[in-house]
Structures are given as C-alpha cells and as structure tokens.
Amino acid sequence: MAEGKSRGFEIGGLQLLAVRRAGQVYVYQNRCPHRRVPLEWHPDQFLDTSASLIQCATHGALFLIESGECIAGPCEGKSLSAITCGEDAQGIWINPPKQD
Numbered sequence: 184m185a186e187g188k189s190r191g192f193e194i195g196g197l198q199l200l201a202v203r204r205a206g207q208v209y210v211y212q213n214r215c216p217h218r219r220v221p222l223e224w225h226p227d228q229f230l231d232t233s234a235s236l237i238q239c240a241t242h243g244a245l246f247l248i249e250s251g252e253c254i255a256g257p258c259e260g261k262s263l264s265a266i267t268c269g270e271d272a273q274g275i276w277i278n279p280p281k282q283d
C-alpha cells in the first residue's frame with residue numbers, strides 16, 4: 184500500500200479500511216460513529232482532499248489518521264474503531280476483533 188493512500192476491504196464480514204501515513208499502516212472499522220454507515224466516497228477513497236485526514240462521505244466528519252478521533256463534524260470527539268494491525272515481510276496483518 185502506497186504512502187498517503189487508503190484502501191477498503193472485508194474480512195469475515197467486517198468492513199475495514201487501511202491508510203498508510205508516514206510509513207505506518209492504520210486500520211479501522213469502516214463505520215462512521217455518527218450514523219454507522221461506511222465512510223468512503225468511492226471504492227478505496229477514504230481521505231479528504233489534502234490526504235491528511237479520513238473523511239466521511241455522508242456528512243463530512245474528519246478523523247485523525249493516527250488515532251481515528253473525529254476532530255470536526257457531527258460526531259466530534261468520538262472515534263473510529265481501531266483494529267490492531269502490523270506489517271512484516273509477508274505484508275499487512277490484522278488482529279480482527281471479536282464480533283457480537
């Protein structure tokens with residue numbers, strides 16, 4: 184995954200998004216804390232025009248890539264659900280959360 188790019192994917196029925204920023208990969212559930220809908224504008228398009236924040240396509244909420252915290256919009260102060268992830272020689276891996 185290239186620097187400054189985002190990507191959506193699904194594992195075990197869970198919708199997720201990944202973003203690489205400053206070399207590090209961050210993974211979150213693809214679900215806005217406002218209306219619990221998917222975030223992307225178009226397939227794999229999760230970032231604002233500056234590519235420095237995750238943006239919800241529905242009402243424009245902005246989230247920090249590093250923490251998932253919403254810093255502007257209707258769900259300000261709430262956060263995306265972070266997924267434990269890492270990267271090694273095999274690629275990017277995640278530790279999926281337990282589903283209810």
Ligand code: FES
Binds near residue numbers: 219
């Ligand atoms: S659904 Fe995401 S900001 Fe409203």
